[in-house]
Amino acid sequence: MxxxxxxxxxxxxxxxxxxxxxxxxxxxxxxxxxxxxxxxxxxxxxxxxxxxxxxxxxxxxxxxxxxxxxxxxxxxxxxxxxxxxxxxxxxxxxxxGISDLLRLRFRFLPALKVAEQRRFVATMIRKMTEEVEKIEADCHQTSSSHDDYLHLTARGALLMARARLAWLQEVWARLFQ
Amino acid sequence: MxxxxxxxxxxxxxxxxxxxxxxxxxxxxxxxxxxxxxxxxxxxxxxxxxxxxxxxxxxxxxxxxxxxxxxxxxxxxxxxxxxxxxxxxxxxxxxxGISDLLRLRFRFLPALKVAEQRRFVATMIRKMTEEVEKIEADCHQTSSSHDDYLHLTARGALLMARARLAWLQEVWARLFQ
DNA sequence: TCGGTCATGTAATTTGTTACATGATTTA
DNA sequence: TAAATCATGTAACAAATTACATGACCGA
Missing domain, CATH: 1.10.10.10 (Winged helix-like DNA-binding domain superfamily/Winged helix DNA-binding domain)
Structure with a gap:
């Protein structure tokens, strides 16, 4: 095959x-x-x-x-x-490589009016915050599963999601404050 | 359309x-x-x-x-x-969501012998370290480009790549030390 | 002038999704 | 017993890749 x-x-x-x-x-x-x-x-x-x-x-x-x-x-x-x-x-x-549909769109943000940009970034910060919480829960749950690989997979998702949230906050501070 | x-x-x-x-x-x-x-x-x-x-x-x-x-x-x-x-x-x-072909494979790592697992993770740590350096260079270059969006896009890539590298090191410490 | 790269395309294939169909099982 | 969900599929479509073809341009 x-x-x-x-x-x-x-x-x-x-x-x-x-x-x-x-x-x-x-x-x-x-x-x-x-x-x-x-x-x-x-x-x-x-x-x-x-x-x-x-x-x-x-x-x-x-x-x-x-x-x-x-x-x-x-x-x-x-x-x-x-x-x-x-x-x-x-x-x-x-x-x-890490492909990222959100970062892709961010690159084209200048096509939006500034107010729309703000709203977009603010929304994504909110959504990513929720996502981080969800993954934290998943991560906590898997920590007691006796499957190290499963737990570490969730840890990976968590670290990446947190990094992305930190990035969005950096974007916010840099562009809109 | x-x-x-x-x-x-x-x-x-x-x-x-x-x-x-x-x-x-x-x-x-x-x-x-x-x-x-x-x-x-x-x-x-x-x-x-x-x-x-x-x-x-x-x-x-x-x-x-x-x-x-x-x-x-x-x-x-x-x-x-x-x-x-x-x-x-x-x-x-x-x-x-962040889809991740490396994390996907990690989930199935138990299919490998432990020595193969070690080698795989070690290799990916090396490759990701190189990747982080590459993105750092890109990030530095774009910082003087007067295009905030371009630079921040590179920053996003950098933060994510660093997070992934940190995860791999955590994996290494947890599984192989 | 010859080989490599630039530039514009086309055709076949791969990969995965959406939408549909159908019957079994469970639940209200 | 009717509606919802479980479970197994199929067919048509969509999205993007690989491989191919062709001619222009550029440097040795």
Whole structure:
């Protein structure tokens, strides 16, 4: 199988953590992710999981609850190998960069009237403050989960969100005070 | 015209800052961006610019240097209006979230042997340290550019990159020391 | 004048989303 | 038992990338 896409890698990774899983469970992990990068829509997950199974990176076993039937998937040995190389052999540039839809818009702020700029930045400060609080809660919750990796992932989100809030406050002070 | 995609908004924004511009110049802005979110490939930019022009958000005027001919684009009044609403009416959730391909992989690190995990984190610390230095240089350079927005954009990138580096060091201390 | 870069494009492909369809299960 | 949600899918579309093609310009 050719190089994995980001979503394929993520699906493989989620399976490695929570196997055995149904495609529906995988979808929910993405949907409920504190900061969803993917929609986790059926249209993306089901065909993708089938493709991974066809390539023997996942193996599906029938399961049924009541009349409802479907497949639960486990990661195979070769799937685990591919997951490892997806993690290790990613282009470093891609991993190092941080793309940021808010900062992108900030760059074009001069297209707005000053009053609109103020309102925009003020709103984003408010929203980011809420976001930081949300992540703090998540972070606190995961700290007692006995899964260091989960907790440290949340810590990462927290540090980044705080940095962004600090930046917005710097912007406010510099431009509007 | 329906709601703008991220790249369409960005093209409109770049045009608003540097007009009049050729599609080629727009491409280069994306390619040379310190932290490229888009490839700026010809295949994305040329058709996109034509589409924006067909919808009267950009207006093209013929220009020629020597025998080479093409179009330079300006943003129209209606283009500026659409750009404003692209900035202001974005879904806040989308702007607040920070997607992070490195943190994504970190979540699945347990799939690696501990020695591989160490090597991965150590490598990323090294790469992020370089990245921070690069952005610091960019930040210093833009501080004398009389474009507050450009400089503050670089500051944003710097604060985020530093936060990520701090996170990686926290990860290292917690897991491998 | 030859090779490399500049500049403008087009075609095929990849990746993921939205919208739709359908039946099972749970809850009011 | 009706409505809401769970669960599994499919089809059409959207967005952006890669690879290709072509000619202009510039420096050795």
């Amino acid at each position: 050719r190089k994995l896409s980001e979503l394929e890698g993520a699906v493989l990774g989620v399976t490695s953590l929570y196997e055995p899983v149904t495609p529906y469970q995988i979808r929910k992990v993405f949907e409920r992710s504190p900061n969803p990068h993917w929609s986790g829509s059926a249209g993306s997950i089901y065909p993708l999981v089938e493709r991974l199974a066809r390539n023997r990176l996942l193996s599906g076993r029938a399961h049924a609850t009541g009349k409802r039937r479907g497949l639960k998937y486990n990661i195979t040995a070769s799937g685990r190998k591919v997951l490892r190389s997806w993690i290790l052999e990613a282009e470093h540039e891609k991993l190092v | 329906r709601k703008l995609s991220e790249l369409e908004g960005a093209v409109l924004g770049v045009t608003s800052l540097y007009e009049p511009v050729t599609p080629y110049q727009i491409r280069k802005v994306f390619e040379r961006s310190p932290n490229p979110h888009w490839s700026g490939s010809a295949g994305s930019i040329y058709p996109l610019v034509e589409r924006l022009a067909r919808n009267r958000l950009l207006s093209g005027r013929a220009h020629a240097t020597g025998k080479r001919r093409g179009l330079k684009y300006n943003i129209t009044a209606s283009g500026r209006k659409v750009l404003r609403s692209w900035i202001l009416e974005a879904e806040h959730e989308k702007l607040v």
